[in-house]
Amino acid sequence: MNIFVIMKRTFDTEEKLIIHNGKIEDDSATFIINPYDEYAIEEAIRIRDAHGGEVTVLSVGEEEIEKELRTALAIGADKAVLINSEDVEELDQYTTAILIATYLQGQQYDLILGGNVAIDGGSGQVGPRVAEILGIPQATTITKLEIDQGQATIIRDVEGDEEIVEVALPLLVTAQQGLNDPRYPSLPGIMKAKKKPLEIVDLDDLNIDEEDAEAKTQTIEIYLPPQKQAGKILKGELTDQTKELVTLLKSEAKVI
Amino acid sequence: MTIFLTEEDVMIKETARNFALKEIQPIINELHEEEKFSKEIHQKMGELGFVGVPYPEKYGGSGGTWLQFALVHEEISRIDSGVANAIMGNCSVCTLLNTFGTDEQKEKWLPNLLTGKKLGAIALTEPNAGSDASNLRTSAKLENGQWVLNGAKTFITNAGTEITDVIIVAAVTGIDNKGRKNISTFVVPKNTEGLIVSPPLKKIGWHTSDTRELTFDNCRISEDYLLGELHKGYRQALQTITAGRFLIGSMAVGLAQGALDYSMSYIDERETFGKKLRDHQDVQFKIAQMITKIHSARLMVYYAAALRDQNKDFSQEASMAKMRASQVAVEVAREAVQLHGGYGVMREYDVSRHYQASKIFEIVEGTSEIQNIIISRGLMKEYY
Numbered sequence: 001m002n003i004f005v006i007m008k009r010t011f012d013t014e015e016k017l018i019i020h021n022g023k024i025e026d027d028s029a030t031f032i033i034n035p036y037d038e039y040a041i042e043e044a045i046r047i048r049d050a051h052g053g054e055v056t057v058l059s060v061g062e063e064e065i066e067k068e069l070r071t072a073l074a075i076g077a078d079k080a081v082l083i084n085s086e087d088v089e090e091l092d093q094y095t096t097a098i099l100i101a102t103y104l105q106g107q108q109y110d111l112i113l114g115g116n117v118a119i120d121g122g123s124g125q126v127g128p129r130v131a132e133i134l135g136i137p138q139a140t141t142i143t144k145l146e147i148d149q150g151q152a153t154i155i156r157d158v159e160g161d162e163e164i165v166e167v168a169l170p171l172l173v174t175a176q177q178g179l180n181d182p183r184y185p186s187l188p189g190i191m192k193a194k195k196k197p198l199e200i201v202d203l204d205d206l207n208i209d210e211e212d213a214e215a216k217t218q219t220i221e222i223y224l225p226p227q228k229q230a231g232k233i234l235k236g237e238l239t240d241q242t243k244e245l246v247t248l249l250k251s252e253a254k255v256i
Numbered sequence: 257m258t259i260f261l262t263e264e265d266v267m268i269k270e271t272a273r274n275f276a277l278k279e280i281q282p283i284i285n286e287l288h289e290e291e292k293f294s295k296e297i298h299q300k301m302g303e304l305g306f307v308g309v310p311y312p313e314k315y316g317g318s319g320g321t322w323l324q325f326a327l328v329h330e331e332i333s334r335i336d337s338g339v340a341n342a343i344m345g346n347c348s349v350c351t352l353l354n355t356f357g358t359d360e361q362k363e364k365w366l367p368n369l370l371t372g373k374k375l376g377a378i379a380l381t382e383p384n385a386g387s388d389a390s391n392l393r394t395s396a397k398l399e400n401g402q403w404v405l406n407g408a409k410t411f412i413t414n415a416g417t418e419i420t421d422v423i424i425v426a427a428v429t430g431i432d433n434k435g436r437k438n439i440s441t442f443v444v445p446k447n448t449e450g451l452i453v454s455p456p457l458k459k460i461g462w463h464t465s466d467t468r469e470l471t472f473d474n475c476r477i478s479e480d481y482l483l484g485e486l487h488k489g490y491r492q493a494l495q496t497i498t499a500g501r502f503l504i505g506s507m508a509v510g511l512a513q514g515a516l517d518y519s520m521s522y523i524d525e526r527e528t529f530g531k532k533l534r535d536h537q538d539v540q541f542k543i544a545q546m547i548t549k550i551h552s553a554r555l556m557v558y559y560a561a562a563l564r565d566q567n568k569d570f571s572q573e574a575s576m577a578k579m580r581a582s583q584v585a586v587e588v589a590r591e592a593v594q595l596h597g598g599y600g601v602m603r604e605y606d607v608s609r610h611y612q613a614s615k616i617f618e619i620v621e622g623t624s625e626i627q628n629i630i631i632s633r634g635l636m637k638e639y640y
Contacts, residue, residue, distance in 0.1 A: 067263070074267060184275055187305030187318035190267050 001053030001147075002107070003044045005077065006100055006114040006126065008034040009061060009068045013119065019222055033068045036115025039175035042182040043145060044113050045076040051147060053110070054078045058103065060096045062086050066198060074185035074193035084202045085213075092215035093121070097129035099213060102206045104134060111152075112172040116141045124174070131172035139165050141176040261327075268324050272306060272331035280335045284464070288336070288609055291456065293417050293466040298342050302372010306332070307343050311350055315366035323561040326506035330554075333510030334517065337613050338464035340507050342375060344500065345413035345465075349376030349424050351496045352441065356484030361443065365422055374421035379409040379470055380493055387626045389426075389439060389490050394472060396427035396442060401479050403442055405450070405472040415468040416453040420446050423470065426489050438487035442477060450475030461613030501574040501621055502560040508581035508617040509557055512550045515585075515592035515610040519543065522596055522607075533595065542595060546588045553581040572634040579627035582617030589614035 011017070012030040019025070033041070044055045056079040057072040059065050069080040083099045085091055104112065112131070117124040124140070131138035143162070144155035147169070156163040157176045185193075203210060232248075234241040249256045261269070280297060287294055301307055309325035311317025325347075332340040350369050353362055353376075368374035385391035394407025405427055414420055423444045430438040444451055454469035484492050520543070523533035533539050556577035563570035589611040593600035596607050603609075618624050 070263070071267060074271075184304055185267065185271050186303065187268060187271075187309060187320055187324070188313070189305075190264055190271065191319060193267075194264060 001048065001051050001110045003048055003053060003055045004104065004107070004109050004112045005037065005040045005044045005055060005057045005072070006112065006130065007037040007041065007057050007059045007068065007072060008115070008118045008120075008126075009059065009065045010034040010118055010120045017224065019224060022222055024222060031064075031068065033071060034115050034118045034120075036117060036119070036175055036177070038115075038182040039177070039179045040113035040115055041072055041075055041077060042180045043175060044111075045183075046180065047111065047145070047147060048078075056081060056107075058083070058100060060085050060091075060099050069198055070193050071185060073196045073198070074190040075183060076185075076189060077196075079196065080198040082198065082200045083206070084200055087203050087210050088213050088215075089210070090215040090218075092217045093123050093125040093129060094216040095213045096126050097133060099203075099206065099208065100126065101130045101133035102208055103201060104130065110169045110171075111147070112136075112170070114172070114174045116174045116176045127172055127174040134170075134172070136170050136172055137167045138172040138174075139167060140174045142173045143176050143178045145173060145179070261323075265321075265324055265327060268309075268320070269327045269331055271304070272328045273334070275301070275304065275306075276332050276335040280332070280339055284336050284339075284609070285604065285606070288338070288463045289603070291458070291463040293342065293464055294339070295417065295419050297339055298375070298419070299372045301332070301343065302370075307346060307372040308350065308370030311354055311366070311370050315354070315362055316368075316370035317350075317366075321561075322502075322564040323558060326503055326557055326561040329503050329506040330510035330513070330557075333507040334514035336464055336609065337507045337511045337617075338462035340510070341462055341465040342414055342417075344503055344507065345378065346376045347503065348378040348496050348500050349422065351499050352378070352424055352483060352492060353443075355496070356441075356492050358480075360480075361483065365443070368421060373419065375414045375417055375419050377412050377414040377420060377423045378493075378496075379412045379415070379423050379425045381409060381411050383408060383410050387622055390437060392426065392428055392437060392439060394425065394427040396425075396429050396440060398479065399476075402476045403479060403482065405442065405444070405475040405477065407472050409470040409472075411457070412468055412470055414466055415470055416456065417466045420466075422446065423451070424483060425470075425472070426493055427472075429487060429489075432487075439490040439493075440486050441483040441489035441492055443481045443483050444472075444475065444477055445481075448475055448477055459616070461609070461611075461616050463609075463612075497621060498571045498574055499564065501578045502557050502564070502570070504617060504621045505553065505557040505560070505574070505577040505581035508578075508585035508614075509550060509554045511585045511610050511613060511617070512546070512553065512581075512588035515589045515607055515614075516543065516546050516550065518605070518607040518610070519546070519592045519595045522599070526597075539595065542591055546591055549584045549588055553577070553584040556580055572631060575622075575627045575630045575634075578621065579624050579631070582614075582624065585614045585617045 009031050012032045015029050048055050055077045057077040058081045060083045065082055073080055088095055114127040128138055139154045141157045142154050143157050146153045150169050152167050152171055154165045234244055305318035306328045308317035309320040310322045313319040329340045353366055369376045396403045396405050425442050425444050426439055428437045429440040432438055450473045452471040457467045523539055526533045560570050560573040560577040563573055592607045593611045599605050600607050
């Protein structure tokens with residue numbers, strides 16, 4: 001079985017965001033594999049171990065992503081592909097999806113896995129878009145995946161409820177928390193990662209013009225959420241307090 | 257030689273760090289209070305290849321470097337050096353077996369010890385003999401094709417856990433013509449009759465590390481459980497301890513770094529006299545001193561480990577690294593508790609665990625006094 005995992009490099013969850021001149025500063029930030037993508041990698045490895053085949057982990061970005069790709073190889077992926085996007089000036093979900101889908105069109109694939117969302121942008125769009133471009137079925141936010149003779153049985157998390165889906169391969173799925181318990185890279189895995197193939201592909205290799213991959217969206221402004229205000233403590237008789245509370249909920253909070 | 261970590265080294269360091277944060281930190285206070293060695297943690301570390309980093313893959317090791325092994329010890333110790341000490345004690349056994357064992361002995365014991373399924377213990381110290389081996393009293397005599405061991409050992413790491421498999425014992429096997437004791441080493445399987453294991457000893461720190469007394473009462477083992485050459489056991493053991501000395505140094509560095517980590521969180525939270533602790537210059541000077549000490553000790557440990565990886569003589573550097581790092585551990589842990597004030601002496605605060613453990617480093621694997629002897633001897637050899 002040919003399995004691909006689409007992976008994003010994101011800020012470490014512990015990282016504090018600093019905005020400078022309207023941009024998020026990333027000079028001193030530590031980066032990690034997007035946690036939802038870790039579930040996808042783990043699931044891909046388990047499926048490969050059970051059914052045979054190969055796991056290729058795929059990412060879009062610039063050279064520094066090699067570190068996270070090597071980590072994925074250390075965890076157990078067989079091959080890595082970096083689609084170098086340095087020629088594209090502005091990237092968005094559209095760009096990423098076009099680049100990934102174009103690469104995959106030239107490949108044999110049975111199963112494509114990704115994270116449900118990336119913890120930075122949080123749009124959850126790239127996976128579904130790739131499936132659309134490739135014209136294959138997709139199931140998002142999955143918490144269980146079983147494959148038997150070209151047929152997948154999936155449990156999806158639908159707002160806290162479960163939905164069971166049966167669908168034929170080839171297929172794209174995105175992983176929800178709870179799909180599995182991702183492993184750590186082992187030391188022998190880390191040693192082997194260095195020798196595993198890591199291919200770098202650019203826009204020319206994919207026959208894509210920069211204009212065709214340019215972002216469709218525009219970022220107008222980036223700002224941090226407002227600082228939490230201190231709470232208000234009401235005073236006086238209980239009935240007066242209740243009245244004041246109702247008034248405040250109406251006029252100030254505007255929730256009733 | 258390069259003094260920088262490779263990409264691979266960094267990945268190993270980060271993996272060990274993540275493991276320690278996610279698998280050890282959440283349960284460490286409970287284990288520490290219960291004075292309990294955790295088989296589960298050790299076996300998980302074994303599965304990840306932390307336990308057998310620099311040993312051959314053929315026997316279940318990871319085929320890595322000694323520097324990488326030091327990085328693993330450091331990162332685990334940053335959360336709890338007692339947990340790391342199980343790897344450390346076990347590795348002395350692995351080094352002895354790997355260096356001096358027969359193929360048969362290696363195949364029999366190394367795979368389980370290097371993958372964390374089982375543990376090894378090394379029994380050199382006796383109630384009246386530490387680094388001064390001339391005081392050793394435990395004896396081994398060959399009788400009817402079996403070695404018969406008699407005597408007592410103490411302060412033995414990993415000696416009585418539920419996964420302890422073998423204990424390597426140094427024992428007197430004769431007197432040479434100058435009247436000095438001939439010492440040999442033996443592999444004693446845990447369940448051998450005549451081997452009596454005491455209840456765990458209570459220590460001021462390292463609660464998660466198993467430490468016991470052993471008594472050998474006509475303990476009989478197979479003749480081929482002699483490890484290495486007869487009468488060469490003392491030299492073998494010394495060589496092994498030298499090999500492991502910088503690992504103790506790396507644990508001390510990890511402990512100091514961990515004490516600083518906890519302090520950095522605390523001084524960002526606590527306010528005194530109208531401002532955060534971290535805004536007091538006295539506090540700023542303290543943390544500057546702490547990190548500078550840690551950095552110097554860390555470089556010494558990495559240097560000794562790198563020498564070992566390049567098969568160069570490293571005994572002098574290992575002794576200096578161990579002595580300096582343990583001194584740094586004591587100083588930094590003490591300052592870290594001072595920064596925490598009253599909370600620092602409360603056992604529920606992580607920093608107190610590091611303070612408790614710090615003193616041990618100036619004593620294990622040769623006290624600082626013994627390191628001074630080794631270092632000055634080496635120095636004089638260079639000059640005179």
